[in-house]
Amino acid sequence: MATTNIWQQFKSLIPEGMRIVVTITAKNGNGTSQARLRDGSIVTVKGESVGVGQKAFVQGGEVKGTAPELAQYEAEV
Template sequence: MTTANIWQQFKALIPEGGRVVATITANNGNGTSQAELRNGSVITVKGESVAGGLKAFIQGGEIKGTAPDLAQYEVEV
C-alpha cells in the first residue's frame, strides 16, 4: 500500500540508525570485531570484513565497509 503522506515517503529514503566511523582493533574470528569509537569506547560489532587498524563505517551494530583515513578536526562554535 502506497502512502500519500509526503513525510513518510521522505523518511523511507533515509536509512534507519546513524552511521559512525570507528577504528577496528581486532577481528574475533567468530564473525564479530572489536571497534574503538572516537570517544575511546570499545564496542563489539558484527562482521570481519575490515582488518584491524583500519577505519570502518558502522551502522546498526554492523560493519558496512571501509572508511577513508582522513584527518579529524574539532571546532567549537
Template sequence: MATTNIWQKFKALIPEGSRTIVTITANNGNGTSQAQLRDGSVVTVKGESVQAGLKAFVQGGEIKGTALDLAQYEVEV
C-alpha cells in the same frame, strides 16, 4: 483512489539508525570484531570485512564498509 503520505515517502529516503566511524582493533574469528570509538571506548560489532587497524562505518551494530582515514579538524565558532 490511493492516498499518498508525503512524510512516509520522505522517511523512506533516510536510512534507519546512525552511522558511526570506528577503528577496528581486532577481528574475533567468530563473525564479530572489536572496534574503538572516538572517545576511546571499545565495542563489539558484527562483521569481519575490515582488517584490524583500519577505519570502518558501523550502522546498527554491524560493519557496513571501510571508511577513509582522513584528517580530523575541530573548529570553535
C-alpha cells in the same frame, strides 16, 4: 498502495539507524570485531570484513564497509 504522506515518503529515502566511523582494533574470529569509537570506548560489532587498524562504517551494530582515512577536526562553537 503508495503512501500520500509526504513525511513517510521522505523517511523512506533515509536509511534506518545512525552510521558511525570506528577504528577496528581486533578480529574475534567468531564473526565479530572489536572497534574503538572516537571517544576511546571499545565496542563489539558484527562483521570481520575490515582489517585491524583500518576505519570502518558501522550501522546498527554491523560493519558496513571500509571508511576513508580523512583528517579529523574539532571546532568549538
